[in-house]
Amino acid sequence: MMFSWKLEDQPVDTTPPLLLELRNLTTVFPTRRGLVRAVDGMSFMLREGEKLGIVGESGSGKTVTLLSILRLVPHPGEIVDGEALFLGEDLLHKPRTEMRKIRGKEIAMIFQDPLTTLNPVFPVGEQIRESLGIHNIVSSSNGWLSRLFDRRRIAAEQERVIQVMRDVGIPSPVERAKNYPHQFSGGMQQRVIIAIALSCEPHLLLADEPTTALDVTIQAQIMDLLNKINREHGTSVILVTHNLGVVAEFCDNIIVMYAGWMMEKGTVEEVIADPKHPYTQGLLRCLPRISEKREKIHPIPGLVPDLARLPPGCPFSPRCDQAMPECKEDRPFPLIELGEGRLVRCLLY
Ligand SMILES: Nc1ncnc2c1ncn2[C@@H]1O[C@H](COP(=O)(O)OP(=O)(O)OP(=O)(O)O)[C@@H](O)[C@H]1O
Ligand SMILES: [Mg+2]
Structure with missing residues (x-):
């Protein structure tokens, strides 16, 4: 009691700990x-526990960013600079064997094309069990004790598979575990993929x-599921999408990418209410609104650039309605901090 005034005076730091930090990550x-x-x-x-959205047009580098974090950039791609600190340790310098343990266990990824994740010739229960990292290896010894342990272990694994399927909302999981991917609808296949990603209870889900491939009602159900996982398990999520509406509803923070550059970052509320970068402003103008009967939507003029033939200066400048002569010069385009965590890469600021 004597010291209570002192405790009350202490500022309480409620900021959640840092999970991942990318520093100048560059992949070519x-x-x-x-x-x-x-x-x-x-x-x-x-x-x-944070939910971060990455948006940008096709080819802006969203997928390559995620693949770089996991060191899964396909050949001939190469990470040439930067750091990816996960819980303070640089993933880019970890030995391959350690990286293999981190993938799936600490950081899981739901890939853009669901059909590349599921194997058509194995029942889904089998595939989820495989992702638990414990394969169905029956011990070489024939003793009754080891057979008993094998049976118990297999039963425990089976139970875990059913539990994960139940968690992601697959009805009748005991029967469904025996089904093959083609026996599931698109939405249910996506739930299986999420089950595989979550089976090891990762800290971070990419x-x-x-x-994208699902109709809107199923989309909403999958986003609800990701929300529930985030809430109940504290799993951080990086969500890559074309759909600004999904980001607005699901994410805490948003990054806008264009031609490999981070153009803008901020909380979802800040960026949607007050977009700073002309590219973000353009993306928001493209959003159709059901509530407003607009005559037409306003697409950003021009096409996504060819990254092998970028003009000097800001890669968005050829399509930008606010471009100035210096935007087309070969010069640095630093990220400008407009407030805490509010960043923009544009010469207007
Ligand atoms: N395997 C590859 N070989 C050569 N270039 C590649 C390869 N993969 C990606 N790229 C280059 O990297 C750029 C970024 O690709 P990325 O897949 O990250 O885009 P994205 O933002 O995920 O687009 P989308 O919305 O279409 O999925 C592409 O424009 C392309 O130029
Ligand atoms: Mg992609």
Whole structure:
């Protein structure tokens, strides 16, 4: 009691701990037409339990950002600069064997194309069990004791598979575990994929367009499911999507990417209510609103650039309605901090 005034005076730091920090991550693809900087100097922080959305047009580097974190960039792509600190340790310098343990166990990814994740020739229960990291290896000894242990272990694994399927909302999981992927609808297949990603209770889930192929009601159910996982398990999520509406509803923070550059970052409320970058402003103008009977939507003029033939200066400048002569000059375009965690890469600021 004597010291209570002192305790009350202490400022309580409620900021969740840092989970992932990218510093200047740069991933390139050498192509016959020139070097493509698919991700160019990406830096951001992600806290435990945070939901971060990455948006941008096709080819802006969203998938390559996620693949770089997991060191799964396909050949001939290469991470040439930067750091990816996960719980303070740089993933880019971890031995391959350690990286293999981190993938799936600590960080799981839902890939953009669901059909590449599921194997058509195995029942889904089997595939979920495999992702638990414990394969159905029956011990070499024939003793009755080891047979008893094998049976118990297999039963425990089976129970865990059923539990994970139940968690992601697959009805009748005991029977459904024996079914093959083609016996599931698109939405149910996506739930199986999420079950596989979650089976090891990762700290971080990288979800690359998890709902793009699904119709809107199923989309909403999958987003509800990701929300529930985030709430109940504190799993952080990086959600990559074309759909700004999904980000607005699901995410805490948002990053807007264009041609490998991070153009803007902030809380969802800030960025949607007051977009700073002309590209973000353009993306928001493209959003159709059901509530307003607009005459027409306003697409951003021009096409997504060819990354192997980028003009000097800001890659968005050829399509930007506010571009100034210096935007087309070969000069640095630093990220400008407009407030805490509010960033924009544009010469207007
Ligand atoms: N395997 C590859 N070989 C060569 N270049 C590649 C390869 N994968 C990606 N790239 C380059 O990296 C850029 C970024 O690709 P990425 O897949 O990250 O885009 P994205 O933002 O995920 O687009 P989408 O919304 O279409 O999925 C592409 O424009 C392309 O130039
Ligand atoms: Mg992609």
